[in-house]
Amino acid sequence: MSGIAVNKSSKPHVEVLPSSCTVGQLLSDVRDEPGLFVLESSCNTGGYGRYSIIGARPIDDLSRRLESSDADDNRPFGQLDAAVGRLPRVESTQCPFVGGWVGFIPYECGEAAVGIALTDAPAMRFALYDAAAIYDHNLAQWTLVAVDFPQSQTSAEKRLGEWRDRLDRVASCQSAPDTCCTLPANAAIASNMSREEYFAKVARAIEYIRSGDIYQVNLTQRFTVACDVDPLDLYLQLQRVNPADYSAYLGYSDRAIVCASPELFVQMDAEGSLVTRPIKGTRPRIGDDEAMRDELRNSEKDRAELAMIVDLLRNDMGRVCQHGSIVVTHAAQIETHPTVHHLVATIVGKANPNVNGVDVLRAMFPGGSITGCPKIRAMEIIRELEPSPREAYCGAIGFLSADGSMNMNIAIRTMIHRTGQVNLYAGGAITADSDPADEYNESLSKARGMFRALGIDDAKLTLEPTNNAGNL
Secondary structure (H helix, E strand, C coil), X not given: CCCCCCCCCXXXXXXXXXCCCCHHHHHHXXXXXXXXXXXXXXXXXXXXXXXXXXXXXXCEEEEEECCHHHHHHHHHHHHHHHHHHHCCCECCCCCCCXXXXXXXXXXXXXXXXXXXXXXXXXXXXXXXXXXXXXXXXXXXXXXXXXXXXXXXXXXXXXXXXXXXXXXXXXXXXXXXXXXXXXXXXXXXXXXXXXXXXXXXXXXXHHHHHHCCCCCEEEEEEEEEEECCCCHHHHHHHHHHHCCCCEEEEEECCCCEEEEEEXXXXXXXXXXXXXXXXXXXXXXXXXXXXXXXXXXXXXXXHHHHHHHHHHHHHXXXXXXXXXXXXXXXXXXXXXXXXXXXXXXXXXXXXXXXXXXXXXXXXXXXXXXXXXCEECHHHHHHHHHHHCCCCCCCCXXXXXXXXXXXXXXXXXXXXXXXXXXXXXXXXXXXXXXXXXXXXXXXXXXXXHHHHHHHHCXXXXXXXXXXXXXCCXXX
């Protein structure tokens, strides 16, 4: 196991600042700052979050592409482990983030770790932040935090002052908008597989299940929307139409990650307590809402899917947790989101001494809810069936804080914005009794909030077959 940094702990600089500035107003003001990030748990459907964390101007960068040799010694996480280990340890506070590494791990890192061959694999990207503005939605107040790292170029007091001045200026400016959205209307949608191809891949997955290779596998499709839209505007619009427990925005020079994930991958506090909350089972919010909830609650198929993933995650957690500490506190809860209902479990555990966040990620990544089980064989089948890399989708987005805490989502309901186009992804678990049309419908239900954020009407999302492969 990797040890945490042994440097003597230092205290972060913290300032509570009542302000009328909204999260949307602050984001509109900092939209052009390099390295802008937003991590939000303000939807709080499951009771595990209440904050919006905003940062910009990172002081260090960690970005590298994956190579096939990275399977040796779990090397995809080695550079991140070293970077986290070099940080001076900061005392824990009431703040959810005291400064540290923020970024994402692409799904393909999980493939590299288990030896699946990679071609043109995406990069793991993290940046180091020494200050942040945090809004507590429960208390309706801002907290500013800054910490001195060896890479810091200015004093913590100066960085706090810069954020304080910005909040004061934005709050006093009546013209500062909550959002500034100019989005395309009914843009054309392309998929990386036709409806018929999707059905055939579901059938192939079922063959693997019936032959005993796997119990379930997650099959996803990628949609591409050609449009010219500002990525931060897209994020703000997504937050309005589809708020989620673990939303995120990561701005880079060549792309932006826009995420409205409802799923926690793993949370670790500074004392080593772990929580993971897998999702399995979905019903759209159409027609009789309560009937849909009851159908999901009583579905043997969905409950069985979730039970299998719970067992998988308990096994993954067992690699880094103290014996006897892993407990399933909720086996199957119904949670309601803007476009769907989900079936969710909660698993907790206590990490072994000297286990850090990267050790936990190495043991658990990628999340079992977006692979299937057994995990490695399911990942091999995903590689065979899916024609496009997942990249940030089905990876994890979040932070590794300098106080030893960590919070990473499962990057579902995720869009990747590049100049002139947006890629978005959706999928679901295939089991022996899956119906291809139902699975296809479920993927569209999951994508509905993202399409709405792009100005695409629900009526355009249909199961009607098309004449040319790749189009809805």
